[in-house]
Amino acid sequence: MLQGTRKRTAMTLVELLVVMAIIVIFTAITAAFYPANQADRELSRFSSTVQSALLSARNRAKAERLPTGIRFYADSNGKVGSVVLIQKPAPLDAYAVGGGGNPPTAGSLTVTMSGNDANITFPNSYPVQGNLKINDFISLDSGDVAKVDSLVNPNSVKSLFGSYSSGFSSALTALPTKFKVYRGAIELSGDTPFELSNIIDILFTGSAGSFTNALAPSLLYFDIIFNPDGSLNNSTSEVYLHLHNLESPASDYSRDAILAVRKMSGSIGVYEVGPTGAPYQFAIDPRNKGI
Numbered sequence: 325m326l327q328g329t330r331k332r333t334a335m336t337l338v339e340l341l342v343v344m345a346i347i348v349i350f351t352a353i354t355a356a357f358y359p360a361n362q363a364d365r366e367l368s369r370f371s372s373t374v375q376s377a378l379l380s381a382r383n384r385a386k387a388e389r390l391p392t393g394i395r396f397y398a399d400s401n402g403k404v405g406s407v408v409l410i411q412k413p414a415p416l417d418a419y420a421v422g423g424g425g426n427p428p429t430a431g432s433l434t435v436t437m438s439g440n441d442a443n444i445t446f447p448n449s450y451p452v453q454g455n456l457k458i459n460d461f462i463s464l465d466s467g468d469v470a471k472v473d474s475l476v477n478p479n480s481v482k483s484l485f486g487s488y489s490s491g492f493s494s495a496l497t498a499l500p501t502k503f504k505v506y507r508g509a510i511e512l513s514g515d516t517p518f519e520l521s522n523i524i525d526i527l528f529t530g531s532a533g534s535f536t537n538a539l540a541p542s543l544l545y546f547d548i549i550f551n552p553d554g555s556l557n558n559s560t561s562e563v564y565l566h567l568h569n570l571e572s573p574a575s576d577y578s579r580d581a582i583l584a585v586r587k588m589s590g591s592i593g594v595y596e597v598g599p600t601g602a603p604y605q606f607a608i609d610p611r612n613k614g615i
Contacts, residue, residue: 370524370580371567371594377407377410378548382590385550390414391557393509393549396526397517404526406517410547412557416455419505420575429557433462433503435493440485442470442493459508468492502552509547528565554590562587566597581615582607 330358377394385392388559391412398404434445444462446452452475460472462483470488472481485491548556556563563585582595593614598605606612 343383365524366521367567367569367581369425370521371583373520374407374472374565374567374583375495375592377409377596378585378592380548381409381548382550382554384409384411384550386554389552391509391549391551393547393557395509395511395535395545395547397545404520405522406519408517409512409515410549411512412509412549413507415504415506437493438482441478442483442488443476444470444483445480448479450479452481455507457508457510461506461508463504463506464492466491466501509549511535516603523570525570527568548585550590556585556587556590559587562608566603567594577603584614586609 364473374394381393386412393410394407395410397406398409398420409473411413431445436443436445456472456475458472458474462470462472462481468489468491470483470492473484473487474482476482496589498609549561551557563586564581567579567581568577569579577597579598582597584595584604585591593607595607595614597603598607607614
């Protein structure tokens with residue numbers, strides 16, 4: 325009588341070694357690709373965060389009819405680390421704030437030159453300290469403007485050489501002068517900066533197509549601001565931001581992206597980095613839909 329074959333209840337040593345070898349191979353493959361996949365996910369998260377912040381600012385500008393945008397803060401090394409919502413307050417009209425009288429008359433401005441710098445004195449009725457801030461602009465009826473570079477005293481401000489138009493001083497010879505103050509963007513009350521990625525930085529294209537930091541160590545922030553119609557407020561052309569992975573090898577931009585903001589429409593998109601020497605090639609072409 326034939327005896328039945330005995331069932332196997334365990335793996336042979338050879339089979340066990342084969343299975344272990346397969347596990348080791350797959351583990352090695354996963355470990356090799358994990359950093360790249362993690363970097364891709366981080367870039368995707370970073371670009372989505374920046375896009376959402378810019379879109380929120382553009383929508384708020386349309387809703388509140390005031391220029392609104394995003395301020396990108398950097399550390400002392402120029403690394404962008406956080407963003408915050410900003411807005412330009414409504415302009416101050418001299419007829420409403422300064423002067424006085426019935427009917428109201430414009431207050432008088434005077435200017436004295438200190439070397440190449442312009443010291444601008446406002447009428448006593450104009451509350452300079454309560455309303456003007458550094459980076460505000462004084463605009464005359466003539467179209468001449470001067471940027472406020474420092475507050476000198478309760479009635480005077482200084483505009484440094486290069487911060488005022490050539491006709492600003494001569495335009496003040498006829499008094500009284502009507503003027504407006506266009507105020508610079510300020511952080512919105514209650515809105516706190518939120519942190520961005522530690523491994524993604526924002527760069528731009530410098531001369532000869534080389535990648536350089538968007539912020540010099542002395543410059544602590546830069547702004548992207550939208551008008552109430554959705555167009556860009558503080559730029560005369562499209563804005564392109566290069567989102568760079570700091571963990572990539574030097575001169576390796578294969579895992580980077582370009583975030584573009586259109587000047588007229590304010591539309592926002594993310595694109596692949598172009599070939600060497602033309603990094604914004606895909607972002608510039610309006611036919612490309614982005615990634």
